[in-house]
Amino acid sequence: QHSESIHKRCICVYRALSGVSKPPRGLVQEKMTENAVFSQNMVLTIDTMNPNVKKVEYAVRGPIVQRAVQIEKELREGVKKPFTEVIKANIGDAHAMGQQPITFFRQVLALCSYPELLKDNMFPEDAKSRARRILQACGGSSLGAYSASQGIDCVRQDVARYIERRDGGVPCDPDNVYLTSGASDGIVTMLKLLVCGEGASKTGVMISIPQYPLYSAALAELGAVQVNYYLNEEKCWSMDLSELERSLAEARKHCNPKVLCIINPGNPTGQVQSRQCIEDVIRFAAKEHLFLMADEVYQDNVYAEGCQFHSFKKVLFELGPQYSNTVELVSFHSTSKCYMGECGFRGGYMEVINMDPEVKAQLIKLVSVRLCPAVPGQALMDMVVNSPQPGEPSYTTFMKERTAILSLLAEKAKLTEEILNTVPGITCNPVQGAMYSFPNISLPQKAIKEAKALGQAPDMFYCMKMLEETGICLVPGSGFGQKDGTYHFRMTILPPTDKLKLLLAKVKEFHQKFTRQYS
Amino acid sequence: QHSESIHKRCICVYRALSGVSKPPRGLVQEKMTENAVFSQNMVLTIDTMNPNVKKVEYAVRGPIVQRAVQIEKELREGVKKPFTEVIKANIGDAHAMGQQPITFFRQVLALCSYPELLKDNMFPEDAKSRARRILQACGGSSLGAYSASQGIDCVRQDVARYIERRDGGVPCDPDNVYLTSGASDGIVTMLKLLVCGEGASKTGVMISIPQYPLYSAALAELGAVQVNYYLNEEKCWSMDLSELERSLAEARKHCNPKVLCIINPGNPTGQVQSRQCIEDVIRFAAKEHLFLMADEVYQDNVYAEGCQFHSFKKVLFELGPQYSNTVELVSFHSTSKCYMGECGFRGGYMEVINMDPEVKAQLIKLVSVRLCPAVPGQALMDMVVNSPQPGEPSYTTFMKERTAILSLLAEKAKLTEEILNTVPGITCNPVQGAMYSFPNISLPQKAIKEAKALGQAPDMFYCMKMLEETGICLVPGSGFGQKDGTYHFRMTILPPTDKLKLLLAKVKEFHQKFTRQYS
Incomplete structure (x- = not known):
């Protein structure tokens, strides 16, 4: 009876996470009749629950990852597989990959x-x-x-000084800094403030495609309109002004676009936007009356030569007072990425520029309902922005550790791009920053057909097959969004170098085999 | 210019937090013209923001507390006051009150x-x-x-074993346990799943009045209908079945009541519900088809003789399979209260009983979007449910510390009740459990009139005056809800004994003076 309930659960999790009704062949068999009987008298069922929650999708912890966990269990139980371990490259979780x-x-x-x-x-x-x-x-x-809901005072002061140093002296008022539970919390909080209206006056939020699925998930939950703008894969995932204009004009026909979200360095796409591009985006936001949300959690993760991180705040101030006094901007940072990789502490902050004081008061009230971000995460955030300085006893060790981590990441970024580009049918833009590659994969028509017959996105079919055959856990591009007819996967560059090499070799072998099989 | 902006901010915070447009005399002066000009071209203003967020109120960190922080600053700056320190009894924050x-x-x-x-x-x-x-x-x-989104496996197993021990062997499946960021996070997540519909089919959520304002705040944010049922102050804040029936019948006229929330031991009211009462509530929920949400974060905080904590889960199972197989129940716990008082770590869990497997999958998906609760809080939750056992080296010290804290709280609960009841015009129910007293205060008609002229709730007027004259920071009953025409304040029993005595003496003196002044 217990195994039956696990079985039922499994189907349901699969359904919820994949958004399709048919589990992949061999994964689970349907057996929902009892459940239907069980449900008929319940208060909370799939039919009576909040429909916005049902619309939420989150690929990074989706069906592929669920299956990977299951396979790991099977391996432990002695089930024979064509591999001995699962290698997870699905999530930017540095410590889980052995980073100290x-x-x-x-x-x-x-x-x-x-x-x-x-x-x-x-x-x-x-x-x-x-x-x-x-x-x-x-x-x-x-x-x-409990701390103050906005975060501990002295931590916010340290954050403000860090931002000033980072941005070459552009002033930062600690009153504009809010500590958060990771960046996700800040992003959701800001969207909560911004989203309202119904029908044609419903708030539209512009997000890049490919995007980090927290955005689409939060928008689904809030019932906002997701407005897609496409990054230019041919130009290394840069932002095109003309595409922003197209997307906005389109959106204005059916909703009220108010917000423009940017992730830089990019997730899942690994690009670093140029200063010019950021300038263009700011001018565009000013002209089109858009609230800017800049997700800058990878600000230390820049590897490619000639690339540099430019904060939206700094560029905004360099554009002069007609911009810096008017454009509404929030920037997010986190303890989870960069060289720290401390995801588990859920530390983060956001800085809000040019926010209406009355709205600020509403924001303070809103965050006070949840009392405060976890205090250990706040303490950790403080150390990140107030790290050892020259002359202090821990400085040398700190710098050595930090540099070693960032150099290794740069090496792995290069390695990933190079090896992937040796595979016929895989094209990978340079991993300029962040922690991911998002290569384009050519899939044979036969594979696309077979996937569609199973009710699966073709790259989900591809990734699921790769997992079953090689033990490698990637996230299909469809979980992030992509141009129709193109296929990708997201892969972190985080596994230890040896494992990363093994992983890349296996991806290469699998892709060739897959292509042969379906050609 | 900077002080001007602080000044504007101050008015706005006051407005947001108090829900009234007029700041109390002498606090701040209006000067909003510039702000109006500043706002007219902004994307996000008080008029364009999410209206549900505007409706949110949270008294525990409301205007009284804002003013208390300001007064503390004034004291540090040497401003003369009729007192030398602010004593905060507004929030259940044990460590801030010196608990080790x-x-x-x-x-x-x-x-x-x-x-x-x-x-x-x-x-x-x-x-x-x-x-x-x-x-x-x-x-x-x-x-x-990152941990699994539902929480670390072994912690959930330890939670399950703890629940089984607590409930005399009633089985607990770790799969039903979800680790959360404090109890608040779990409560909001469950409400998110449950709330839907529009107009007369909008979800109604029954909450006790007085209530803990997280509930009303979450319902406002989600746009749900708050359905009030009144606790019986005359019978020590017990729950009356007839009142539940009245409230439900009333609600059914205009919404779809689906959820019944109970806080036991009570916040802000400090009662401990009898086993009989809990049984009645469960039968009521079963009969009326309501989802039960039991906020049991004060489960170790029971002081009064003859009182005992009965978990809803245990009583549910004792009522037999026709209840235990059908009634949908979620229970919340936290590291923030009891003898631990570790609010800053934001640890907590919820156990969900009889949840539709398809909804469970949706819940797992929903929590995965936020990745995971902070891991240090999960670790702390583990220690709470897996504390030192007899024979282990830390057992003696652990038990000594735990017992000392709980005995001291019991002493302070008694002390608070006794002293408050010596004041003519104050009537205080026994503080049977939790960390608060919620005494009834008689206010003279003249005071009520004056408060209303200022646009303030009469007990807000009373508490604000007490703060200004004595430095004592309490929360007015109006922040929690109360029967029309009755007035209360919530006061924690957490200050160190000496300070608590001082506080109670000051409250007594103030109440007598206030009564004389307005009679």
Whole structure:
């Protein structure tokens, strides 16, 4: 009876996550009759639940990943497979891929968690002084007290100083900084403020395609209109002004587009936008009366020569007061990416520029309902923006660790692009930044047909097959959006170099075999 | 210019948080003309923002608290006041009130944060083995990796075993356990699943009045219908079946009531519901086809003789299979209350009983969009449900600390009730559990009139005046809801005993003076 319920569950999870009604052959068999009987008297069923939630999709933890977890279990139980381990390249989770945390950060966290350690001699003085400063700013000197809903004051001050340094002195008011639970929390909060209206006056939100599916998921949940603009794959996933114009004009026919979202460096596409492009986007937003949301969580992840991270805030101020005094902009950052990779702490911040003071008050009220972001994540965010400085005892080790991580990522970005481009039928833009490659894959017509017969997106069919045959877990491009008739997958560059090489070799072999099989 | 902007901001925050347009006399002066000019070309203004967010109110961090923070600043700057410190009794934040964290919990957290410490001899073996177990369950053995969206497997297993022990062996399936960011996160997530429809078919959610304002805030944000049922103040804030029936019948005239929320032990009212009452509520929910949401975050906070915590789950199963197989129930718990008081970590879980498997899949998908609850909070939740056992090295200290905290809270609960009941015009029910008293206060007609002239709720007027004259920060009953014509305040019992006595003496003096002044 227990296995039956697991079985039912499995079908349902598959359905929910894939958005298709038919599980792939051999995965599960349908057996829903009992469930239908069970459901008929329930309050909360698939038919009575919030329909907006049903529309939500999130590929990064979708059916491929569910299946990967299942396969791992089967391997542990001794089921024979053509591979011995699952290699996950589906999510930007650096520590899970073996990246070591920054020693200094973890020392300060340990000190803050158990302040008895401040008496110990084993910790460097700069770690102790950071910990003391954070604890002094906490109620009862404890990470266990609620903080102000906007975040701990001194952390917001440190964030403001960090932004000023980053942007060459452009001023930052700590009052404009809000600490968040990762960047996702900030993005959803801002969209919550912005989305309203019904029918033709419903808020439209412009997002890049391909996009990070948090955006589409949040828009579905809020019942907003998703307005797609396509990145230019031929020009290394850059943003075209003409495409923004097309997309906006189209959207204005049926909704009220108010927001323009940009992810730079790009997820899932790995591009780094040029300064010129950012300037164009800002002018466009000003002219078209759009609220700008800049997802800049990969700001330290820039690898390609000639590329550089330009913050929207800095470019906005360089364009002069007619822009910097009027364009509404929010920028998001996080402890999860860059060289830290501390996803589990859910630390982050957002800086809001030119927000109506009355709306700001509403924002403060809104975040106060959820009390505060987790305080350890706030402490970690503080260390990121207030890292060891030259002359401090932890500086050398910190810089060594940071540089090693970023150099290794740069190497793996190059490696990934190079090897993928040796495969006939795979074309990969340079991984200029972030943590992902998003190569274009040619799929034979026969494979496309077979996928469609199964009710699957062709690249989902491809990725699922790759998982079953090689143990490699990627996310199909359809989970991020792509031009009709093109197919991709997203792959992180995070596995350790040896594993990454193995992975790329297996992808190459699989793609060739797949192409032969369906030609 | 900077002070001007702060000034404007101040008015706006006041407006947002109090829901009234007129700031109290002497607090701030209006000066909104510039703001209006500034706003006219903005995308996001008070007029264009999401109207549901505007409806949200959250008294626990409302205008009284904003003013308290301001007064603290004034005191630091040397402004003369009739008191030397602000005493905050507005929020259940134990550590901020000087309660010390449980040593064992913090040792494990330090070990998890900086695993180098596992090599050290300064930590007890049971702390080390707990830390090792948690780290092994984390990706890359790091708190910095994302966990499964539903929470770390082994933590959910420990939660399930804890629930089974608590409920005398009633089985708990870890698959029904979801780790959350505090209880608030779980409550909002469940409401998100449940709320839908428009007009007369819009979901109605029954909540107790007085209520914890997270509920009303979440319902406002989701656009659901808040259905009030009144707790019986005369019978120590118990739930009356007849009142539930009245409320439901009323609601059915204009919406579709689907959910019944209960907070037990009660917030803000401090009652502990009897087993009989819980049984009645379950039978009522079964008969009336309501989804039960039981907020049980104060489950260890029971002080009054003859009172005992009965979980809804346990009573449900004791009522037999016709109930335990059909009634849909979710129960919430948190690391923030009880003896732990670790609010800042945002740890929590919910257990869902009898959820439609298809909806469960939707729930898993929904939580996966936000990736995972902060991992340190998950680790802390694990320690709460897997605390030191007899024979383990940390057991004695753990029990000593736990017992001392709970005994002290019981003492302060008694003290608060006794002293408040010596004040003519204040009537206080026994604080049977949780962390709050919610006394009834008689306000003279003249005071009520004056408050209304200022556009304020009379108990807001009373609390604001108390804050200005005594430095004591309480939350007016109007922030939680109360029967028309009755007035209350919520006061935590958390300040250290000496301060609590001082606070109670000041409240007594103030109430007498206030009554004289307005009689």
